[in-house]
Amino acid sequence: MDVVAFGETNLVGGKRASYFLSKKLECDYIDCTANDIGPQSILRTVTKYITLNKDPSIIIIGWSNPYSLELRKIYNRTEVTDFTDDNYFSYSRRYKKLTNDFRRLKRFDDLLFDHHLCNNRWTTIAYSLQQTLASLKIPYMMYNIDHAIEWNGQTMRIIREIDRTRYIGVENPKANIIKYLKKRGYKFDTNDGQKHLANLISEKLGKIK
Amino acid sequence: MTTVVAIGCSHTYGTMLDGKQSSSLFNLNNSYAGCLAKKHNCKFVNLSQPGGSNEFIFRVAIDWLTRHRKRDEDYIVLIGWTSPFRMETRYPEDSEYEHTTISKIDMKYFPISLGQGPEIARVKEFQRLHSICPLIFETTKDFDLWATYAFNLQQIFSKNKVKYLMFNTCQELAYTENNQSVIDSLNTKLYIEPLTKNENFLERSLHKGFVKTECWHLKLDAHLEYANYLSKIVVDLDYF
Numbered sequence: 001m002d003v004v005a006f007g008e009t010n011l012v013g014g015k016r017a018s019y020f021l022s023k024k025l026e027c028d029y030i031d032c033t034a035n036d037i038g039p040q041s042i043l044r045t046v047t048k049y050i051t052l053n054k055d056p057s058i059i060i061i062g063w064s065n066p067y068s069l070e071l072r073k074i075y076n077r078t079e080v081t082d083f084t085d086d087n088y089f090s091y092s093r094r095y096k097k098l099t100n101d102f103r104r105l106k107r108f109d110d111l112l113f114d115h116h117l118c119n120n121r122w123t124t125i126a127y128s129l130q131q132t133l134a135s136l137k138i139p140y141m142m143y144n145i146d147h148a149i150e151w152n153g154q155t156m157r158i159i160r161e162i163d164r165t166r167y168i169g170v171e172n173p174k175a176n177i178i179k180y181l182k183k184r185g186y187k188f189d190t191n192d193g194q195k196h197l198a199n200l201i202s203e204k205l206g207k208i209k
Numbered sequence: 210m211t212t213v214v215a216i217g218c219s220h221t222y223g224t225m226l227d228g229k230q231s232s233s234l235f236n237l238n239n240s241y242a243g244c245l246a247k248k249h250n251c252k253f254v255n256l257s258q259p260g261g262s263n264e265f266i267f268r269v270a271i272d273w274l275t276r277h278r279k280r281d282e283d284y285i286v287l288i289g290w291t292s293p294f295r296m297e298t299r300y301p302e303d304s305e306y307e308h309t310t311i312s313k314i315d316m317k318y319f320p321i322s323l324g325q326g327p328e329i330a331r332v333k334e335f336q337r338l339h340s341i342c343p344l345i346f347e348t349t350k351d352f353d354l355w356a357t358y359a360f361n362l363q364q365i366f367s368k369n370k371v372k373y374l375m376f377n378t379c380q381e382l383a384y385t386e387n388n389q390s391v392i393d394s395l396n397t398k399l400y401i402e403p404l405t406k407n408e409n410f411l412e413r414s415l416h417k418g419f420v421k422t423e424c425w426h427l428k429l430d431a432h433l434e435y436a437n438y439l440s441k442i443v444v445d446l447d448y449f
Binding site: 043069071073080085087101104105108114115116117121124127128134160 | 267268275298299315334337353361364365390
């Protein structure tokens with residue numbers, strides 16, 4: 001059994017909660033996180049992973065960067081030699097590495113990152129991945145890192161259908177993981193904080209079994 | 210009584226089906242999906258949108274599943290995938306603007322696509338979005354997303370025991386450096402020839418001699434023929 005992490009590398013990858021979870025469960029750890037990614041990238045990479053790998057695995061998804069749009073380089077692309085395609089990036093207001101050819105996007109930020117547009121997209125993706133993973137009988141857990149899905153007329157019906165036993169936080173702004181850890185005296189960016197999160201995920205996975 | 214639910218772009222919407230109008234109730238109700246529903250005496254709901262993207266199709270399918278589907282009713286969902294070089298934007302929630310087309314969906318959404326005239330947008334800001342189309346649309350990305358949407362929708366429909374059929378309306382899906390495993394995992398019994406050129410509604414009809422309109426849409430005769438073609442497939446699938 002492998003524990004496979006998806007999300008933004010700085011927040012989810014490396015020796016983060018999924019890594020500590022794999023040690024706790026005595027599983028191998030596979031890091032499928034990438035830099036600067038949002039929900040669209042997570043949908044694409046999880047789908048690619050589960051269609052490529054038939055070995056049993058536990059998928060851990062840390063959602064962040066919902067106000068983003070997945071794009072792919074037009075010039076100076078690198079060849080795709082392994083799982084991760086480094087030509088992809090998620091453009092957001094805070095994206096700092098924008099190349100000259102993409103600078104024109106800046107003036108359309110308000111349109112590209114409309115609240116309803118981005119939240120409806122995120123909710124649709126989260127629900128879809130839950131359904132797909134459940135359909136394929138792949139155990140998983142999701143959590144919000146620094147945002148919560150916005151409850152509105154469009155998202156509420158889908159939110160009601162989301163399996164909350166496998167998604168920590170969903171639309172609760174007080175239940176993103178950074179706030180959750182802070183409330184318990186941990187900093188998100190520390191080993192102790194990440195181990196505490198790993199324990200929380202493990203406990204929740206245990207309850208489902 | 211079974212309900213046929215159609216989700217797709219202008220071809221599934223029935224744009225120019227009457228040879229005159231882009232958007233009308235007649236067109237909306239008489240596209241190939243509507244003809245199929247009539248042929249089998251089914252109710253019909255057309256949730257398509259002219260200019261609708263594959264992202265739109267994916268979102269509306271999930272919206273229908275969670276918001277409109279009644280669990281004790283029988284449905285056949287027809288998914289007509291479209292050109293990958295399209296995406297969704299949305300007029301601000303507190304604005305008066307809505308996309309001008311007769312439809313049964315959230316009209317705040319505004320579709321943009323490569324080659325579409327900017328004048329379709331109600332506001333200058335949205336008209337200018339066309340200047341960034343070459344940055345937003347990238348072949349590998351858009352084929353990756355299409356394959357991802359198709360695979361996930363197949364899993365979701367199958368998990369929820371919803372009868373469905375997928376096909377392409379104006380372009381075929383293609384392999385990229387990333388999506389081979391995803392495309393190879395598609396259930397091709399329920400997705401007609403995803404990779405085959407000339408098997409989509411538009412090109413298949415043109416090959417059969419049907420005449421297209423100036424804006425590359427088909428009239429009622431082609432829709433009727435495609436309805437007969439789909440009808441044979443759904444009967445073979447034991448959907449009726």
